[in-house]
Amino acid sequence: MDVDYPAEAEAFRDRIRAFLAEQLPPDWPGAGALPPDERRAFAHQWRRTLAASGLVAVSWPKKYGGAGLSALEQLVLAEEFARAGAPERAENDLLGIDLLGNTLIELGSEEQKKYFLPRMLSAEDRWCQGFSEPEAGSDLASVRTRARLDGGEWVVNGQKIWTSAGPSANWIFVLVRTDSNLPKHRGLSLLLVPMDQPGVEVRPIVNAAGHASFSEVFLTDARTTAVNVVGGVGNGWSTAMTLLGFERGSQITTAAIDFGRDFERLCELARARGLHTDPRVRDALAWCYSRVQILRYQGYRGLTGLLHGRRPAADAAISKVIWSEYFRRCTDLAAEILGLEVLTPSGAGNGAALIVPEPGTPNSAACWMDELLYARAATIYAGSSQIQRNVIGEQLLGLPKEPHPDSGPIGEFALRGES
Amino acid sequence: MDFRYSLEQDDFRAVLGRFLCEQAPVAGVREAAARDGHDRRLWRRLCTELQLPGLHAPEEYGGAGGTLVETAIVFEELGRALTPVPLAATTFAIEAVLRLGDEEQRGRLLPGLLSGRQIGALAAARADDTDPCAATVRTGRDDGRTVLTGEYAAVLHGHVADLFVVPAEADGGVTFHVVAAGAPGVTVVRLPSFDATRPVARLHLAQTPAEALSAGSPDDVERVLDVARVLLAAEMLGGAEACLALAVEYACSRKQFNRPIGSFQAVKHSCAEMMIEIDATRAAVMFAAMSAADPGELQISAPLAKAQAADTYVMCAGAAIQVHGGIAFTWEHDLHLYFRRAKTTEALFGGSARHRALLADRAGL
Numbered sequence: 001m002d003v004d005y006p007a008e009a010e011a012f013r014d015r016i017r018a019f020l021a022e023q024l025p026p027d028w029p030g031a032g033a034l035p036p037d038e039r040r041a042f043a044h045q046w047r048r049t050l051a052a053s054g055l056v057a058v059s060w061p062k063k064y065g066g067a068g069l070s071a072l073e074q075l076v077l078a079e080e081f082a083r084a085g086a087p088e089r090a091e092n093d094l095l096g097i098d099l100l101g102n103t104l105i106e107l108g109s110e111e112q113k114k115y116f117l118p119r120m121l122s123a124e125d126r127w128c129q130g131f132s133e134p135e136a137g138s139d140l141a142s143v144r145t146r147a148r149l150d151g152g153e154w155v156v157n158g159q160k161i162w163t164s165a166g167p168s169a170n171w172i173f174v175l176v177r178t179d180s181n182l183p184k185h186r187g188l189s190l191l192l193v194p195m196d197q198p199g200v201e202v203r204p205i206v207n208a209a210g211h212a213s214f215s216e217v218f219l220t221d222a223r224t225t226a227v228n229v230v231g232g233v234g235n236g237w238s239t240a241m242t243l244l245g246f247e248r249g250s251q252i253t254t255a256a257i258d259f260g261r262d263f264e265r266l267c268e269l270a271r272a273r274g275l276h277t278d279p280r281v282r283d284a285l286a287w288c289y290s291r292v293q294i295l296r297y298q299g300y301r302g303l304t305g306l307l308h309g310r311r312p313a314a315d316a317a318i319s320k321v322i323w324s325e326y327f328r329r330c331t332d333l334a335a336e337i338l339g340l341e342v343l344t345p346s347g348a349g350n351g352a353a354l355i356v357p358e359p360g361t362p363n364s365a366a367c368w369m370d371e372l373l374y375a376r377a378a379t380i381y382a383g384s385s386q387i388q389r390n391v392i393g394e395q396l397l398g399l400p401k402e403p404h405p406d407s408g409p410i411g412e413f414a415l416r417g418e419s
Numbered sequence: 420m421d422f423r424y425s426l427e428q429d430d431f432r433a434v435l436g437r438f439l440c441e442q443a444p445v446a447g448v449r450e451a452a453a454r455d456g457h458d459r460r461l462w463r464r465l466c467t468e469l470q471l472p473g474l475h476a477p478e479e480y481g482g483a484g485g486t487l488v489e490t491a492i493v494f495e496e497l498g499r500a501l502t503p504v505p506l507a508a509t510t511f512a513i514e515a516v517l518r519l520g521d522e523e524q525r526g527r528l529l530p531g532l533l534s535g536r537q538i539g540a541l542a543a544a545r546a547d548d549t550d551p552c553a554a555t556v557r558t559g560r561d562d563g564r565t566v567l568t569g570e571y572a573a574v575l576h577g578h579v580a581d582l583f584v585v586p587a588e589a590d591g592g593v594t595f596h597v598v599a600a601g602a603p604g605v606t607v608v609r610l611p612s613f614d615a616t617r618p619v620a621r622l623h624l625a626q627t628p629a630e631a632l633s634a635g636s637p638d639d640v641e642r643v644l645d646v647a648r649v650l651l652a653a654e655m656l657g658g659a660e661a662c663l664a665l666a667v668e669y670a671c672s673r674k675q676f677n678r679p680i681g682s683f684q685a686v687k688h689s690c691a692e693m694m695i696e697i698d699a700t701r702a703a704v705m706f707a708a709m710s711a712a713d714p715g716e717l718q719i720s721a722p723l724a725k726a727q728a729a730d731t732y733v734m735c736a737g738a739a740i741q742v743h744g745g746i747a748f749t750w751e752h753d754l755h756l757y758f759r760r761a762k763t764t765e766a767l768f769g770g771s772a773r774h775r776a777l778l779a780d781r782a783g784l
Contacts (some may be wrong), residue, residue, distance in 0.1 A: 003422050004664050100768035267784055276784060279776075285784050286775035290703075290723045300422035307421075318698045386684070393687035397667050400682040 003300045005076065006307070012073045016055075016080040023049055030085030032351055039351065039358075047090045047123060056089065057097050060105065064117040071306055075253055082257040085359030091266070096108040096120045096127030100173050100192075100230075103243040107231040110176070116192070130160035130174035130217055131240065138387050141184045141237060143154040144409070145219060147191055149177040149226060154191055156199070156222040162170040162381070164349075164354075166215030170195050174219070175240050177410065178233055184410040187238030190243070192228040208371040211352040247382060253303055254278065255323050256296035256388025259330075262356040262371075263292050264329060265363045270337050272363075284333045291326045298322070317388040324378035327355065327386065330377040334368040345369040354378075401411050422705065424488070432492050433467065439500040445753055448616055451503040452756075453610060456618035457579045462504040466535025472509050473533030476517060480529035487646065491653035491708040498654030499661045501756055503616040505538045505576035505585070507654070511647045512539025515584040518643050519635035528597065532582070534653050540580035541647070542571040542622050543595075546769025549640055554588035556624060558596070558631075565631060566604075567596055567624045580608035585629070595640065596629040603627060614759040629743030642714065645721035648768055649707040652721075652728035655764055656700050659732045662739040662757050663693040669743050680742070689738050696731040703727045718781050726774035730766035736761040 005013070031039050040099060050056050060066020067073075081088045086099020089097060101120050104113055118126040136143045145158025156176055163172070172193050179187035193200065199222035204212040231239035270276040298319065304313075335342050347402040349358040350371050355378065361367055379385045393399040424432070443461055449464035451458040465471045475490040476482025483489075490510065497506055510531055516528045516539075531537035547553040549616050556569030574583070583598045583605075598605065612618035635643075667690055670681030680686045707720035738757040740747040747754040765771065 114597060123525070281782065282779050283772055283775050286779040286782070289778065289782055289784060290775070291699075293723060294699045294702055294727065297422070297706040298699070300706070301702060304422040315698070318695050321695050322699060376428075387687070389688040389691035389695075390684065392691035393681070397663075397690055397694060399667060399687050399690060400672055400679045402682050402684070403678065 003303050005072070005369060009072050009076050012069065016077050017084075019053065019055070020084045020086055021082060023053075024084060024086060025264045028085060028360075031087060032085070032358035032359070032361030034360070036220070036351070043087055043090060046087055047093075050089070051122055056093065057101060060101065060117065060121075064105070064113055065121045066117075071311075072303075075303065075306065075317045078251075078254045079257060082261075087358070090123065090126075090168075091245075092122075092123075092126035092128065092169055093323075095129050095169075095173075096171075099129065099243050099246050100127055100184065102246040103230060107239055107242060108185060109227070109235045110229070112192075112230065125171050126165075126169045128163050128166050128195075128215075129161060129173050130167035130172045130219075132162045133159060134161055138384055140240070141188065142406070143175050143176060143177060143188065145176045146180070147178050147189065147243045150223075152226050153223045154193075154226060154228070156191065156193060156219045156224070157241060158219050160217040160219070161205075161214075163202070163215045163217050164213065166217060167204060167212075169202075172200070172217060173230070173243075174238055181409050182234075183407060185237045186241070187234060187410060189233050190239040191224055193219070193224040197222060207373075208376070209349075209352070209370050213352055213354070225227055242336055244382075245313075245316075247316075251319075252306065253299040255319070256358045257300050257325065259323065260292050261359060263288055263330065266334055266337075266413055267335060269368070273337055273339075275337050278361065280331065281333070281337060284336075288326070288333060290332045291322070291329075295323060295326070314391055317383070317391040317396070320383060321379075321388045321392075322336075324375075327371075327375040327378045331368065331372040335372050335379065338365050338368060341365045342369060350374065422709070424492075424705075428488060428492060431489060431774055432496060435493065435496045436499075438469065439496060439502060443500055443502050444728070445756075447496065448501050448503055448756070452615035455578060456503050456612070456615055457505060457576065458503050461502070462538075463535065465502075465504060465506075471506060472513060472535055473525060476513060476533055478527055480517075481533040482529075485715075486708075487649065487711040488705075488708045491650060491704060494650045494653040495657035495704075497525045497759070498657035501616045501658070501661075501753075501760060505540070505579055505726045507617070507647075507650065508540040508574070508576040508580060509535075509538055510650060511541035511543075511643070512580075512582065512584045514646050515541055515595050515632060515643050516597070519632035520597075521632075521634040521738065524630070524632065524634070526599040528582070529536055537581040538576065538579050539582050539584065539727055540574050540577050540622075542577070542583050542585040543644070544573055544575065544767045546773040548586050548768075549593050549637075549644070551588045551591055551593050554586065554593055556585055556587040558587045558589040558594070559626070560628075561626055561628075565596070565629050566626045567598060567629045568604075568626055571622045573610070573619040574607075574622050575617055575619055577622050578618065580607075580620075583622060584632070585624070585627070587629070589631070595632045595643075597632060598624065598627055601711070602629075614756075614763040616756060616760060617763070623744045638714065642717065644768060645717050646711065648721040648725040649704070649711060650719075651764055651767055652700070652707065652724035653704050655728035655732040655761065656704050658695070658757055658760055658764075659697050659700065659728070662732075662735040662754065663690065664699060665754065666690055666693065666735075666739040666742040689742060693731075693735045693738055696727075700724070700728045700731045719778065722774040722778040722781070725768065726771040726778070729761075729771050729774075732757075732761040733765055779782075 030280045058067040058069045059071050062068040147154045147156045178189040199220045200220040203216045207213050275281045345365035347366045350367045473482035474485045475487050478484040513532050532539045559566050581600050585596050586593045604625035606623040608621045673680050703724040707724040710716035740754050
C-alpha cells in the first residue's frame, strides 16, 4: 500500500527527480563516499545550486523568496533528496530555514519577514540557536541570560550552550529573560542577535566522538536593535514552543528512508561477518526491521494528517522516543556484530552526521562506533526521553503534573544561582 | 489511499463499542467465563444484529462485503471488552473455507458460519501447523472416503464448535480439512483454560470422515494464517489500550504521599511507555489491515504486527498491574483477565520470537 499523494505533489516529485538527475554526477553514491575536504566543498557548491534553483524553502510564500508550495511539496523534496543521497540543506539551514524561518512566517512582523527570509535563502545570514544554558537543560524555561532595553537596543548578557553550527553562523536567535519579576515561563523573549560583534564569543565544544559539533556562546553586553524580538516581548516561551514545533516537520516520511538505508548497512555488516543466521542476531535484526517499517507506517499516518491540514503536535513526542531509542538499539546491535572489532574500529567515520550517516559512507567499524556514540546523544537532545515521556503522560494521557516548587517569580531563583 | 480510518469506520467502532459497553459489561464476561466461556445470547445478537462473523466476506456467500479493516475493528473492540464469544475461532474457520475451499464448498459451508447459525473452529494455533513432520492429525482412507485420525491439543472455543477446520498430514504435505462436530469418531473435551474468557478444547479424531479444502495453494494457506495473525494483533491492540486506560484512571485517582500516583514520574513514564508501544502497534495493525489485499505486504505486515502487538499487550498488562499494586493481584480485579488473554494470545501461532524469525525469512534478511 502507498498513501496517495495529490497529483500536484507527484508532478513536483517528477520535477525534483529531473533536477537531481541533472545536477548530481552520474552514478552518484552520496556525499558520504567523498573524502572530508571534498565533501565540504561539495556541500558548499550544492547549497548554491539549491539557492539558484529556488529549492531551499519551497513551502515559503513567493513574496519572501519561496516557491509558494505546501508543506507536502517540502516533504516530497525531502523524500527525493533522501533517496538520491543529496543533502537537502546546509547545517545552519536546519536552524534558519526550518526553525526560525517558519516561525517568522507564522509570528514575525512584515518587516522581519521581508528583511530576514531572503537573506536566509541566499545564506547571507546563517543562523544558530541559543536556547540551552549550563543551568537550563530540560528545564528550558529557567534560562538566566538577560536582556534589557538601553535606548533603542537590547543589551544581552549570559551564556548559551549546545549550539549547533555556531562557528559558521553569523546570527543567533536567543531565548532571554526580559522580566525577572514574573514566573519563569513568562518574562521570556526570543531575540535575534547579530554575532559579528565583540560581545558575542563562540567556543566550540568537542563531543564524545571527538568532533567539534556544537559550541558555547558567550554574550557580554551583546547588542541588537529593539525591533529584533519575535512574537512580542514577554511571549518568548510560546514563540520558542512554536519554533520547536517545526523541528520534526519534514522528517515525517524521511525518518523511515534514512533509518531504512542504515538498516541495510547493518544487514550487510551482519552478512559480511556470517552472523545474519545467528538466531540472536537474526531476532534483533528482525526487531530492527520491524521498527523501521513502523516508522514508515507512522510516516504514512503523519502524511495523511498533513494532507488534511493537521500539523504534528504532542504526538511528536512519541516519534522522538521511537526513533531515538531505535537508533540506540540498532547501533548496539552493530557493536554486538562487530565483536572484538569494537576495540580497534577501523575505516572512515560517520562524517560527524548527527543521526544516520550520509549515503555512500563506507560500512566501516569506525562509522558504526561513531553512530553508537551519537545514538547516546539522540535520547538527550531535542527533549530527552524522560521529558518526552512527561509530555506523553501529561499532554496525551492527562496524568497530573508534578507539584512545582518553582512556580513563583523567577527573580529569587535566578539570583540564588548567581551567588 | 488515506492512512486513517474512514468516518464510517469510526462510526461503526463507536456503535460497536457502545453496544459492548451496554450489553457485555465485565460482570457478564465473568459470568460467561465461569460457565464455559461462551455468552450464547450475546453471540446471537452480535451475529444477527451486527453481522460480525461475515463483515469482510463477499456478499455472494452471505457476508457483508466489507474489508479486513472493519473486521480488525471488531477484533479490537471485542479484545478491549474481553467479550467471551467464539469470534476468533469462527472467523479463522471462515477465512480457511473462503481461501482454500472450492466454489461448491464455499457456497455450502459459508452461509451457516457467516450468519452465526454455526460456530466454526480452526484447529491450528501452533507455529508449525503447516509442517507435515509436526502434524498430529493424519489422513487415511476408509471405504473410499477420507478420514482423519489424531488429536489437536488446543482448539479455541472448540467445545462449542459445530464445524472444525483441521490441518492434517496428507501425501507428505499438510491439507486443511473440514470436520463436522457431530461426525463419527469426534471427541471434544473442554480443557481447564488459563484464559477462561476464551477457553480451549482438545479435539480427538478417530477415523472421522472429513473433506479436504484443496482449492488453495500453499500461499493461500499462509494467507489464512496471516489474516489470523493480523486479527489477533488487532484484538491485542484493543486489550492493550484497555490496560492503559485502567492504569491511567487509577493513576489519576489513587493518592499516596498526598499526591495522585500518576504525578510521580516512575508511574507516569510507565504509562507513557504503554502509549508509545500502543501507538506503534496501532500503526502496524492499521497498515496490515489496510494493505491485506496485497499479498506481498501482508506476508510482511502480518508476522510483524503479531509480534509487535503481543509484546505490547504483555508489557501493558504487566505494567498496568504494577501501577495498580496489590489490588491488581486479586481475583475481583479485572487486570488478571487481560494478563491471561495477553499471555495466551501471545502464544498463538508461535510467540514473538517465532514471528520475528518468520519475518526475517520472508523479508530476506
